[in-house]
Amino acid sequence: MPAVSPPAPVVKLVKRTTEPAATQTLRSTAAAVIAFAVAEWVLPDPHPSPLTAPLTALLVVQVTLYATLTTGIRRVNAVVVGVLIASAFSSLVGLSWWSLGLTIFSALLIGRVVRVNEFVPEVAISAMLVLGVAQVANTAWERVLETLIGAGVGLLFNLLFAPPVWVESAGASIGGLGQRMGSMFRALGDEVSGNHPVGEAAARLHEARRLDHDIVEVDASLRQAEDSLTLNPRVRQGLLYRVVLRTGLDTLEICAVVLRVLTRTLTDLAKARQDESLFPEDVAACLRELFTHMSDAIEGFAELITTSIAESGEEAEDRLADALAHSRRARDRVADLLLEDVQEHPRQWQLHGALLAEVDRILDELDIDKRTERLAEELDRRSAEMHEHHRRLRALSRRLRGAAPSRIRAGD
Incomplete structure (x- = not known):
């Protein structure tokens, strides 16, 4: 009896799930849900829905582990800087058209100074999100914690579940x-x-x-x-x-x-x-x-x-x-x-x-x-x-080991 081939839509679905876009969709969804659950468990009650955590996890989780590690730190830096800028402005002025414009301008400018590269707009986005929320002082630090939770979940997700090799x-x-x-x-x-x-x-x-x-x-x-x-x-x-x-x-x-x-x-x-x-x-x-x-x-x-x-x-x-x-x-x-x-x-x-x-x-x-x-x-x-990179690391390690006894002797 000849083997029955699967229907064409099934074949297309199976092929599509092996593509980078489909894999990334599943991975990002899982990481975002886990980050939300962890933030709900960690943050004290009462607190608003910790949507910054899944947002950060969604941004941090990339197709490859290398991209996650290289971009995760810059993304976290961008969000934290934006939150701190909003906290500073909220303690001085309220929300108005000119304060919003000044916040965005400052966020974009400082984002370039701290070298978050392609994530400069996220500094301004984070600042606007926090500036428009009541009780900014408490919300700001909660958003910083949510950001760290989301980034940590995103990094651990790719470390524990290594992305596919393309x-x-x-x-x-x-x-x-x-x-x-x-x-x-x-x-x-x-x-x-x-x-x-x-x-x-x-x-x-x-x-x-x-x-x-x-x-x-x-x-x-x-x-x-x-x-x-x-x-x-x-x-x-x-x-x-x-x-x-x-x-x-x-x-x-x-x-x-x-x-x-x-x-x-x-x-x-x-x-x-x-x-x-x-x-x-x-x-x-x-x-x-x-x-x-x-x-x-x-x-x-x-x-x-x-x-x-x-x-x-x-x-x-x-x-x-x-x-x-x-x-x-x-x-x-x-x-x-x-x-x-x-x-x-x-x-x-x-x-x-x-x-x-x-x-x-x-x-x-x-x-x-x-x-x-x-x-x-x-x-x-x-x-x-x-070899040159490892040689420099070994030289730095030797200098650090040599400097430690010197500090000990100086303390004596």
Whole structure:
């Protein structure tokens, strides 16, 4: 009996619950509820509903543990400073349009002084919330306590329940970028035969330019993955994962830039040859073969950098090496044919040279040996930075240990 597949809505729901947005929604809700319950239990009766605690927990809990630790302190600082500003103003003036404006102005100004960075508006928001409440003196300190409770719950929530690692979603983004670039190479291969309209060539150029936007989105996904690997107790080789993905995306970004230049070269050739074929038929056939192999190479490269070493990394590397070898042989045949064509028809010879140079640059960036060298250099650089950081910490520790006996002797 064949297995019954689940309904499409169920599949979509299951997939959606594994996405960062859905996970963050569940985590933030749980942390906010826990913070509210703790504040209700800690604060003395009678007291108003401690909504500042769940608000702070909601703000502190981020998708990654690293983001929680780095932003939590700044958020707490912003809320506490706003509460203190409101307390100071409430003891001097009441609530009016000019006192409200002065409070907001002071809060925004002091927020920049205390360096809460992107949370400067929260200083003013906290000040306004407290300023508009009766019995401000007591409410202010209760709000400070609620803020600390909410921040503590948010931090402990991510420490006890480590956020997920978003390496898989970042890998899917990089893989999607590689597939889009591979599709563009195949499309270029289909368009080099016969007369190529300038409009179609220009459309392909605009498509290559849109890769910049795709790279920005992939970079944001990768940054989230890098944050999720930092300080995460479930990850043992976080540095290696970060370096592999980051250097891989850097290579794809360079290839995207060169691909855009390549489409510009083909557009210029289409403008110069509007009344004739873009290339002779033999050259076009070899170029079609070359772009097909380059498509396989760039997709293989994306697969290689997103494939776990424990899975099929060697197979992905073999496929990439095979695609690169075929690409280089096809490139050499294209170069020979273009040389013969230039000798017979010397027009636009510089565009032929530019086309070959751009192909060479992409193949060089995808080269396995070059990638290995780049990985080694980046790992060495990161290791040197960590060693320098630990060296400074050890030196500071030695100075502190040396200063302690000195103080003891001075006290004697």
